[in-house]
Amino acid sequence: MKNIVAVNDKKQLASFIDFPHDLYKNDSNYVPELFIAQQDMLTPGKHPFHEHSTLQLFLAYEGDQIVGRIAAIQNNNHNKINKTTEGHFGFFDCINDQETAQLLVDAAAKWLKERNMTSMIGPVNFSTNDICALLIEGFDGPPVAMMPYNAPYYQQLLENTGLAKKVDLRAYKFIAGDYNDRSLKLTEAIRERLKRNNIIIRKINMNDFWNEVVKVREVYNGAWDHNTGFVPATDKEFHYLAKDLKMIVDPDFIYVAEQNGKMVGISLSIPDINQALIKIKRGRLLPFGIFKLLWYKRKIKGLRIMALGVLDGYRKMGIEACLYGLTIKTFQEKKYDYAEASWTLEHNTMVNSAIEQINGKLYRKYRIFEKSI
Template sequence: MKKVLPVETKQQLKAFIDFPHALYKDDPHYVPELYIAQKDLLTPGKHPFHEHSVLQLYLAYQGNKIVGRVAAILNNNHNAFNNTQDGFFGFFDCVDDGEVAAMLFSEVQQWLYAKGAKTVIGPVNFSTNETCGLLVEGFDSSPMAMMPYNYKYYIQLLEKMGLQKKVDLLAYQFLAQNYNDKPYRLSKVIRKRLEQKDIIIRPINLKNYKQEAASLREIYNSAWDKNLGFVPMTPKEFDYLAKDLKLVVDPDFCLIAEHKGKMIGFSLAIPDINQVLKKIRKGRLLPTGIFKLLLLRKKINAVRIIALGVVEGYRKMGIEAVFYGTAMQKYREKNMKMAEASWILENNVMMNQGLLNMDAKPYKRYRIYEKAL
């Protein structure tokens, strides 16, 4: 007997968070999310998302066994900013059973329709500011930090229910053995040219992190505002993210561009913490996970470039090239084996061509789907 129930209790929430661990227990590429982080993300009063928007979690059962999960998400800030009536689905995981998937999505669509949504989009875990996209190419390795992962059969599950491609997101790979110092040599020339225009590139100042983060939020919300599906982060949302990132950020990998003291762009890369999380059972830091986290962090040999943006009026001046060239040199100095730049919209011609020019290879592809309600 198959059924779908809304998540209403703490015990059900725990089961919702833990379900992927059982589903992927034999998959060597699976990386568990930190339990405490997922719990806070999904609990009203803990994460700032819940101050302006709502969601409903669902669990699918076959008998007493959980066989699927999904979240129906109504992001009011997204709809207000984009003047749309979109609904989202996220946190989707399911056994290879079309009936179970259809039952889960039936609940999502009914809930969103009742809230006035005209379209369902996903997978998106709140917005494009968080984890989003379904992996459709590149199943032969683990995801990098803050990137999703799923079984290949998910593609068929979604498309059989009438969900269609909205847009693809690309992840590019830089391998150490293919290192080319041309971008770095070029970036040094461009940096001198920029300095003549009073534009400097510097690392983030962690001693003044709170003020730096406030300026970064302004840049983020203005530099990315034309991206598909973008929604500005509220001050509380950005502070929440910045607080988490401070635990892993390396100033050498967080670069800021300033013009006469005013911040005009930044790039951010973070160590691939997933290399450690893979070894933390069920995402629990206690009792022993915290020691693994501390001991293994020094062995991380890859980074993910998660954000790079310059405000309008300062683009195509070479600032982006200096960000990439400088960061690549730092990867080399720190003996990193691999760097990933992700994600890039497939229709962002300038960014995609720039990465290809630096010998980066597109090695993973993620897809966001949509369906009219």
């Protein structure tokens, strides 16, 4: 007999966070999320999401055994900005059992419907600014930093509950030495041309990090505002993300474009910290996980090109090409093995074509689903 239980205390929350570790214990590609980070994210008062929105976590049990989990998410900022009544679901993990998946999806849908939501979209772990979507192609290796991972059977489980495709996301891979470096050769020429328009490209100033973050947020919220389901990050949310990223970023991989002191473009790439996190059993930093993390962090040779955007009015001037070129140049100099550009929307032909022109290979696809409730 299976039943659904709403998570209401710290013990249940710990079980919710730990369930994927047990589900994927024999999967060599699985990367555990850090327990403390997940705990903070899902605890009201710890993460700024809870200041404007709500969620309810659910666990599926068969007897006394946990067999699945899901979060029902009411993102009020999303609905206010997009003028919708859309609910979200996230943190979906489940054994390969249709009944369990149906019970989980139904529990989330019921909770959302009671709050006057008319549709359900996901997987989205709070918003598209966070980890989102379901891996549907490319199960041949671990995910890179801040990208999702799941078993192949999840797609069928979700589709059988009535969820259908809303949009697909793409990830492209670059292998060291196997890319078109034409943009690299043109980078300095483009950079000089931009200077004539008082546009300079520079690395982020880590000595003035928090002032830089304020400017980056403005570009981020402005450059991506036309993306499907985009929700501008609040000041506190962006600060929260920046605080986490500061611990892993390499400033050599963060470039900004400025015109007369105004930031108009950004390129953010981060070392693939998953190369270290995959060694941290059950996501626990104590007692020995912290030492493993510090040790393996030094050996990282992978990169995630996480965000590259330019404000309206400054696009197609060569800024994007210059940012790509400088990232590739640094990638070469640091002798990295691979880079993943992720994620992009399937219909963003301008960005996807630019990546493909420098020999980025489409190697993973992700899907966000939706259904009326």
